[in-house]
Amino acid sequence: MALVEAVHLEKTYKTGEIETKAIRGVDFTIEPGSFVSFIGPSGSGKSTLLNLIGCLDPPTGGTLTVAGQNIRGLDRRQSADFRGRNIGFVFQDFNLIPVLTVYENVEYPLLMVRRVPPAERKKRVLELLEAVGMTDQVDKYPGQISGGQKQRVAVARALVTNARLVLADEPTANLDRETAGRIIRLMKKMRDEFKTTFIFSTHDPRVVNNAEIIFTIEDGTLRQNSHPEEGFHG
Amino acid sequence: MGNLIKIAALNLTRYKRRTLLTAMLITLGVMAVLLFVAVSGSFKALMVGQITDSMLGHFQIHRKGYVASIDNLPLNRNLNEQQVQKMKEILAAEPAVASYSLRIKLGAMFSNFSETTNIRLNAVLPEQEAETMPLLAGRILEGDQTGLLNRGEILIPELIAMGMKVKVGDTIVLVATNKEGSVNGQPFVVRGVLEGISGPGGRDGVIHLEDARTLLRMEGVEVSEIAVRLKDIALLPRVAGRIQSELEALTNREGKTVFEVHSWEKLSPFYNIAKMIDLMTFFIKIMLVAIVLVSIMNVMIMAVYERINEIGTIAAIGTRPNRIMALFVFEGFLLGVLGTLIGTGLSLAAIGILNRVRLTFDFGRQAGLVLAPTIGIADVATVILLVIAIAVIASLQPAFKAARMDPITALRHV
Numbered sequence: 253m254a255l256v257e258a259v260h261l262e263k264t265y266k267t268g269e270i271e272t273k274a275i276r277g278v279d280f281t282i283e284p285g286s287f288v289s290f291i292g293p294s295g296s297g298k299s300t301l302l303n304l305i306g307c308l309d310p311p312t313g314g315t316l317t318v319a320g321q322n323i324r325g326l327d328r329r330q331s332a333d334f335r336g337r338n339i340g341f342v343f344q345d346f347n348l349i350p351v352l353t354v355y356e357n358v359e360y361p362l363l364m365v366r367r368v369p370p371a372e373r374k375k376r377v378l379e380l381l382e383a384v385g386m387t388d389q390v391d392k393y394p395g396q397i398s399g400g401q402k403q404r405v406a407v408a409r410a411l412v413t414n415a416r417l418v419l420a421d422e423p424t425a426n427l428d429r430e431t432a433g434r435i436i437r438l439m440k441k442m443r444d445e446f447k448t449t450f451i452f453s454t455h456d457p458r459v460v461n462n463a464e465i466i467f468t469i470e471d472g473t474l475r476q477n478s479h480p481e482e483g484f485h486g
Numbered sequence: 487m488g489n490l491i492k493i494a495a496l497n498l499t500r501y502k503r504r505t506l507l508t509a510m511l512i513t514l515g516v517m518a519v520l521l522f523v524a525v526s527g528s529f530k531a532l533m534v535g536q537i538t539d540s541m542l543g544h545f546q547i548h549r550k551g552y553v554a555s556i557d558n559l560p561l562n563r564n565l566n567e568q569q570v571q572k573m574k575e576i577l578a579a580e581p582a583v584a585s586y587s588l589r590i591k592l593g594a595m596f597s598n599f600s601e602t603t604n605i606r607l608n609a610v611l612p613e614q615e616a617e618t619m620p621l622l623a624g625r626i627l628e629g630d631q632t633g634l635l636n637r638g639e640i641l642i643p644e645l646i647a648m649g650m651k652v653k654v655g656d657t658i659v660l661v662a663t664n665k666e667g668s669v670n671g672q673p674f675v676v677r678g679v680l681e682g683i684s685g686p687g688g689r690d691g692v693i694h695l696e697d698a699r700t701l702l703r704m705e706g707v708e709v710s711e712i713a714v715r716l717k718d719i720a721l722l723p724r725v726a727g728r729i730q731s732e733l734e735a736l737t738n739r740e741g742k743t744v745f746e747v748h749s750w751e752k753l754s755p756f757y758n759i760a761k762m763i764d765l766m767t768f769f770i771k772i773m774l775v776a777i778v779l780v781s782i783m784n785v786m787i788m789a790v791y792e793r794i795n796e797i798g799t800i801a802a803i804g805t806r807p808n809r810i811m812a813l814f815v816f817e818g819f820l821l822g823v824l825g826t827l828i829g830t831g832l833s834l835a836a837i838g839i840l841n842r843v844r845l846t847f848d849f850g851r852q853a854g855l856v857l858a859p860t861i862g863i864a865d866v867a868t869v870i871l872l873v874i875a876i877a878v879i880a881s882l883q884p885a886f887k888a889a890r891m892d893p894i895t896a897l898r899h900v
Contacts, residue, residue, distance in 0.1 A: 308802060308893050328807055336804020343897070347799040351496040363489045365804040409803070 255319060255417060255449050256282040256305055262313030263300055263472075274300040276472040277314060282451065282465070284416065287443055289463035290453045296469040298453035299421055305451060306339055306419045307331045319416050336365035340410025340448075342420035342439075346402040348394040348409075355381065355390040358408045366413050380408040383445060384438060400431035404438060411442055418442075420452045424459055436462045490809065494816035497789070498824075505821065508785045512825025512873060513832065515777040519869050520833035522770050524859035525840075526763045532855060534719075534760065536683055538750050540621035543587065543713030545726045545749045547573055547733070552710065553748055559593045559606065559710070561665040567707035569744060576732060577714065582725045584717045587611065587618035590698045591710040594662040596642075596691075598650045605646060605660070606690045609698030612636070618715045622692075629654040629678025634692070639677035641692040647679040654678060660693070664702040672701045722749055774869070775876050778825075782818050782880035789817060790884045797888050798896025807889040814885035815878055822877020826870050837861060 263275040274297045282288055290298045303309040304316055307323050308331075316323050319338045326334060341347075348357045359377045362368040368376065381387050384404040389397055394405070403423060410418045420439070424432035436459055439450050452459055460466060468475045498505045538544050552563045565573065570588065577583050590609040595602050608615075612634035616623060623631040627644060635641055640660070642652060652658060654676050661671040674693065682689045693701075699708075716725055726749050733745040751757040790797070797810060837859050845857040 303894055306802070308897075332801065332804050332806045334804075335802065339804075341799075341802050343799065345795075347795065347897075349796060349799070351500055352493075360800075361803050364493070364800065364809060365806075413804075 253320070254281040254317075255284045255286070256280075256451075257317045258304075258314065259316075260314035261304065261311055261316050263297075263304060263309065264312045274472055275304065275311075278472075278474040280467060280474055280476065282449060284449055285443065285447050286449050286451075287440060287462070287464045288449070288451045288467065289460050289465070290451065290467045290469055291455070291460055292469035294455075297472045298469050301469065301474075302419050302421055302451065302453050305417075306341065307335050336361065336413065338416050340413065340415035340418040342403065342406045342410050342418060342423045344422040344425045346394070346399070346406050346426075348402055348405055350394050353391050353393055354386055354397065354405050357394065357405055358412050361409060361413045376412055377408075380412045381405075383411075383442065384408045398431075399427050400434060403427060403431075403435050407435070407438060407442060411446055411448060414446075415448060417449045417451065420450065422454055422456070423452060424454070424456045429458070432456060432458055490812055490816050491820070494813055494820055497793075497813075497817055498820060504785060504788075505824075508781050508821055509825040509828060511781045512778055512822065512877075513829035515774040516826055516829025516869060516873060517833045517836070519767075519770050519774045520830065520861060520866065521836060521859070523767055523865050523869075524833070524837050524861040525857065526767060527861065527865070528857065528859045530760050530763050531860075532858075533756055534750070536621060537754050537756055538715075538719065540619050540625055540683065542750045542753050543618055544716045544719055544722050545714050545729075545747055546753065547712040547714065547729070548710070548746050548748070550743055550746050553746065553753070556591075559591045561592065561702065561708075561710075564590070564708040564710050565712075565745075570707055570709050570712075572736065573712055573745070576729060577712070580725060580729065582716050582718070582721045584715045585614065585617040586712050586714045587614040588695065588709045589615075589711050589713060590695060590702070590704075590708065591690075592662055592698060592702060594660040594701070596646060596650065597659045597661065598652050598656065599659070601650055603646060603650060605642070607640075607660070607693055607698070608690050609693050609695045610634075611695045615692075618713055625681040625683065626678040627681050629676070631678070635677045635694060637694045637697055638673075638675060639694070640674040641678045641680045642676055643682050643689045643691055644679050645682055645689060646691070647676075652676055660701060662701050664704070668703060670701055670703055672697065771869075771872065774873065778822065778873050778876040779880045782821055782877045783884065785821065786814060786818050786881045786884035790814065790888045793888075794891065794896045794899040797891050798893045798899065801891065801893040802897060810891075811885045811889035814888050815881045818877045818881025818885070819874065822874045825877075826873045829873075830866060830870060834861075834866075 258278055258280050260277045260279060261275055262277050265272045265274060290301055292298050304311055305318060307318065307326065311324055321334060323334065349360065352360060355377060358380055359373060362373045362376065378387065381390060384407055386401065386404050386408065389401060394402055424435055427435060440462060442448060443450050452463065454460060465476065549563050549565050549569065552560065555563065577586050587610055592607050592609065594605055594607055596605040616634050623634060626641060640658065646652070656676045657673050658676060659671050659673050661669060663669050680692065716722060726747055730747040733747060734743050736744055738744055800810060840857060840859050846854045847857055848855065
């Protein structure tokens with residue numbers, strides 16, 4: 253069974269009388285454990301599609317099923333609960349909470365979203381921090397670590413809830429070449445280790461070249477490329 | 487909830503200076519209210535104590551119409567023997583009554599054999615009066631305080647003592663007119679000089695009740711007023727009301743009521759000052775509410791505005807809107823608690839210091855009154871709860887805004 257299935261998916265924004273079709277009836281499926289990249293020029297609809305899959309924005313047409321749940325019609329609270337149970341996020345700007353330590357940032361979803369008991373929480377947080385190679389930085393604050401380390405923490409935070417799907421919007425845009433490569437390899441390793449599906453939106457050829465499935469978006473329509481080389485030649 | 491409070495507390499440490507400034511503002515507000523309540527409350531209690539415990543008692547009973555013409559000290563409106571007896575029975579049956587004092591109030595001419603002046607007098611039974619007015623003996627500045635006075639003695643107000651150059655042990659003559667218009671004179675020995683205090687009766691002299699009866703050539707029992715002391719002043723409204731309704735049932739042949747009951751509040755102009763103090767306390771509390779409301783709302787609006795992106799992040803990772811709202815409400819709550827605790831601690835310390843320093847002040851003709859501020863647990867609890875409640879209320883709007891924020895819009899915010 254597909255983890256993500258979109259049928260004639262549409263998203264239209266209305267500003268006054270003006271309608272903008274950001275996603276124009278796209279169909280696609282993503283299987284569990286995939287390493288998928290959405291590519292396309294700015295304004296093509298990559299982020300919109302990620303927001304729809306991430307249950308942050310409701311579709312205006314078609315159906316979108318994520319982890320067996322038709323996400324159309326979920327209210328704010330149901331959407332939040334669904335995201336907390338199934339989806340992890342990795343952001344371009346890392347978006348760590350500055351007053352929390354590395355450990356506390358990773359722990360945050362288990363405290364505030366899933367309410368996991370303390371012993372299990374500690375075990376899970378340390379497991380993830382070890383997986384991303386941050387066990388020696390647990391007491392540091394985001395302001396005290398590098399960009400690459402921040403993104404490692406963000407990956408650990410995304411996976412700590414046993415999310416089935418991690419959405420990463422331009423995860424390497426603010427990282428240097430070497431660090432970006434390490435982050436991508438880390439994500440792939442996490443996919444292999446935790447069987448989590450990773451979906452990226454990116455401009456970065458290093459991410460694209462590591463993707464196993466590439467969807468090209470242009471003007472709200474979608475084309476699937478079978479090989480990374482077809483998707484992007486940076 | 488513990489985790490929410492912990493994260494809210496950590497959020498307050500982001501801008502330590504701002505948090506401290508806001509907490510200090512609340513601290514100052516709390517201190518202003520608590521110190522004002524303590525100082526004004528002690529002043530009020532001191533004055534009320536003086537009025538009730540050395541002059542008026544907690545309430546008084548007169549014959550109907552006496553208080554309306556009390557400035558003339560009318561002898562023809564005294565209670566007669568039968569009425570006094572009835573009142574004694576009623577007061578004896580009331581368990582809240584600690585004691586009462588029968589008085590004859592009269593005006594007289596005071597002569598030191600070379601000069602003459604007017605004097606207002608309370609004629610009392612010393613044992614009854616001392617029991618009902620426990621602070622009266624303390625007002626005797628010169629002379630023996632023991633037993634108040636004996637027959638043939640007089641306690642004179644200090645203004646008359648100074649003006650007429652009369653000392654303790656001197657003999658003076660009182661000349662009074664009785665209700666039939668007959669004038670009589672009688673010598674008295676000055677037993678003591680009474681400190682004058684503000685309020686009705688505060689500059690009256692005191693003689694023995696039996697001396698007044700002789701001076702006024704009274705036949706049978708006559709009493710101008712009965713001053714009553716309760717075991718607890720808090721019982722005043724209930725007991726005075728009960729006695730009032732009991733007395734209203736007693737009518738004369740024309741069907742009119744015979745007695746009237748007046749609490750100290752109705753007899754003393756200080757009651758209006760006390761009410762003014764209560765009103766000022768109320769307005770100071772309103773100012774405190776405004777300070778807390780504006781400062782916390784301002785800080786929380788800023789906190790939400792500065793953390794829009796972070797709100798988007800925590801919403802995206804699945805934090806429910808109500809938890810986001812609770813997070814910001816707890817921030818306001820903790821800010822209120824911080825300011826209140828510091829303010830309460832400093833206020834109690836300041837009250838302790840003021841009591842140790844024993845500052846004095848003058849009120850009217852009374853000099854050297856000791857300022858001994860005290861504050862009840864109920865007042866402290868009221869202020870603490872008020873401030874914390876207002877802090878939470880002030881946080882609600884910004885917290886609601888944060889909870890309602892669209893995650894995508896918030897995440898795009900730079």
